[in-house]
Structures are given as C-alpha cells and as structure tokens.
Amino acid sequence: MKKKFTISTEDYLKTIYELTENGESASTNALAQKLKISAPSVTGMIKKLASAKPALVEYQKHQGVTLTREGKRAALEVIRHHRLLEAWLVQTLGYSWDEVHEEAERLEHVISEDFEQRIAAAMGHPTRDPHGELIPTADLKMPPEDSTPLSALRPEQSGTIQCVKAADTDLLRYLESLGLIPGAAIEVKDYSPFDHNLTVKVGRKTVVLGLNVTSKIFIAM
Amino acid sequence: MKKKFTISTEDYLKTIYELTENGESASTNALAQKLKISAPSVTGMIKKLASAKPALVEYQKHQGVTLTREGKRAALEVIRHHRLLEAWLVQTLGYSWDEVHEEAERLEHVISEDFEQRIAAAMGHPTRDPHGELIPTADLKMPPEDSTPLSALRPEQSGTIQCVKAADTDLLRYLESLGLIPGAAIEVKDYSPFDHNLTVKVGRKTVVLGLNVTSKIFIAM
DNA sequence: AACAAAATTTAGGAATACCTAAATTTTATG
C-alpha cells in the first residue's frame, strides 16, 4: 500500500468528518468556509470524491455529503496523524498548545506509517492530544467521548475540563491564562439566561464566559 | 515572509545545488535523471525558475543551469532542513541511517522555521547529519569540507571516515555491517591499479572495496 | 403559494507541473 491520497483530498475528508460528527451531512458552504475554498470548487471536488474508485463520500445534489467507510478510514488516519503530532510537538519540542495546530496541519499529510508508530510508541500511545481531543486508535476507530459542553451546565454543576475544541491561537492563550485547560476542575456559579453567560470558578479564580467560549469547552462530570 | 516555494521548486533547487557543487553547471539530463522527471519537463521548469521574479537559476539554452544567489539560499535552506531532520530522526526516534532519507525528503518541504530552530537547538546545533554530511548553518552558509574520497588514498595512507555520500538503503546497511561509518578509523593496505579496488583495514577487519564504494566514502586525514 | 434570499451547481478558465513525439542543436567519431 502506497500513499493513496493527495493533501487536498485528505483535507476535504478530514473536514467532512468534523462536520458530520453530529450525524448530519456536511453542506457545500460549510465545507467551503472551513477549507477556505470557493463553494464551486468544493462542489467539483466532492463530485470527484464521490466517483472515486472506492467512493470516499456519499453525495446527492443539494443534499450535502457524508463519508463512506473508506472515506471515514482515511479521515481518521489524517486526524490520528494530526493529534499524535500535536501531542508530540508539545511533549518533545516544547511547543505550547496554541502553536501546534499549523505545524501539525502540514506534517499530518507527509509522515509515514512508520513515523506515526514511532511517535505513538515514544509517547506511550496517548489517547488524547494537548487540547484533550481523542486520538483515533491505531486500527482507526474513534473512541467514544462522554463529555458535555460547558455551555450546557448550570449553577451547582461541576466537573473537570476534558477537552477544548478550538484552533484559534488567541483564544487558546486566553483560556490558558485563565487556567481553563484539560484537567482543570471547574464549578458553575451563575447563569444569565438571556446572554447565556456562565460564571465559572476555576481554581481560586472566578470568570464570566460567553457562549462563544463555553460551547468550545467540554466537561467530564 | 511566508512560504515561498513549491515542493517541486525546492526539489529542483536542491538537486541543482548538488549537481553544481563541483563548480560545473547542471545538465538537463542529469537533472531529469536525479529528479526522475522527463527531460522536456526539466527544460520547462528551468525556464520558469530562470524567469522568476528574483531569478533562482542562471540558464542559457544547451548550456545547463547554475543557481543564482537567491536560488542557492533556497537550496541551502532545504538541505539544512533535510540534514537536521535526518539527525533528529536518528537521535530522537531511533531511525537507522539507512531509513531516514525518504522520511526527511518529505518533511523537509513542510517544516517551519520555528520547527527547524527547535530541533537544531534540541540537538545542540549539530554540524553534521548521520551520514557525516555538513549541515548548512542557520544563516545559510555551507561550511568548508576538507575530506578526501577514499578512492584517492593509496597503501600506507590512513584516516577517519568523515562522511558517506549515499542514499541507497542496501549500500548503507552493508557499510554499517562492515563498520564503515563516520568516525571509524581506516587504513589502506593494498591497491589494485586496474579495477581500482582498495584493501582497507577497519577495526580488526580487512575488506576489499570497489570504486563504487570507495568513491562515496570521504576521509579526514 | 409566490417570491426574495440563500445555497448550490454549471460553465468557462487559469496555474502548476507533469508527459510523449518530433525537431533541433551539440558532441563525438570515422
């Protein structure tokens, strides 16, 4: 088995995976926005992926796309590469969690299976990346996630930050400065129903967080 | 300064650098062979590199190409990436010297300046890669090399292996099995004038090596 | 249910980097 997919194809598959994790199909526009490619280009590429030798996506006009089994495997492979790389850049080269994304984004497409295995073994086969996101297993299954978005918690509820789903450097630096990192214990103190702000206690600090932030932090309770 | 060159361009520049290290210009055919690309494709690409905004190569029909200052800088950057990566794959992930080439070949085009600096620092700014080849400095100068090809030595002469210029996996494994690795002390015992074979003492073994091998091993005396 | 807005696709193109076949230029040899 040689290298099977282009960088472009891998990026599409990875993005479709992320957009369909909720069970819905991925729309052309959503893909275009995430990939920073025009909508017509996305339509064209999707058609290609759908008519590939083993089809990588399921597609019907105006209905969005979903991954086939083949497409999902390929997507999970790329995601595994990405998350292992993030973990490894942080652990061995001192990158901070807000710096790793871009680097991993480029490396994920070019590392060999051998390289993947070596870094996984060197880190003791980690199950989560520095943001707390689950790393697909070596046999390309995504382990089940049981966390709840912080935005769904209400006063009195508490838990531990499991995962922060964000790539934005500035947001990540901000969260880190507040101690809002995986492993941190939090407790919801107050909720404002109209603006969806949550008042949250982290360590000895108390902060007020908007929906933009609370929807990206996932809690294990 | 963003990413400036395509992978293809970087491969051309690196290869032209290697073919012109002896002071001569690189021929279309030599490039085609090394890059595994057809000669017409090489001609086309060379024209592009020659008419780039800051020209990367000097080119006159039927005369071969040489690098401009810009082109040389770019080539040295890629070579620095490649050799730092080889060193680092060997040192931190346990790759052997015959396994690193392909991996570095792909990674060299996608790592950031930041990544380059981090691995260089992590290794204490090495000056040679695992094959003993010189690593261009951070300011993109190639340090002077003072070694002599083993093929130029004659009985009675001795020295230390400085560098092995080979990418072939099988050859590298063979050399390693004989102890012919950088740092090894060698002594020439005999020379056959017609076939250019050298009888060489390495450690407590004595081996006979053909020109194909002796021309790739470089000795510091 | 009709129509405007939004989403999506079609149509037509461009850039990059390859290729083969054929023509040309250089080089080496009888």
Added chain:
DNA sequence: CATAAAATTTAGGTATTCCTAAATTTTGTT
C-alpha cells in the same frame, strides 16, 4: 569535416485543483 549519436528543446497535451460569473435549486417568508 561530415555525419551519426546524444543531448536538449519545441510543440502539443493531460491531470489536478483552484477561481469568478451566471444559472439554478432550495428555503424561508409574508
């Protein structure tokens, strides 16, 4: 020094993946 062989370039194409403008389909409102 003429000419065959080798090297190189020209000509004409292909595949990939992106683009804009325009047409179409779907969706959400009154």
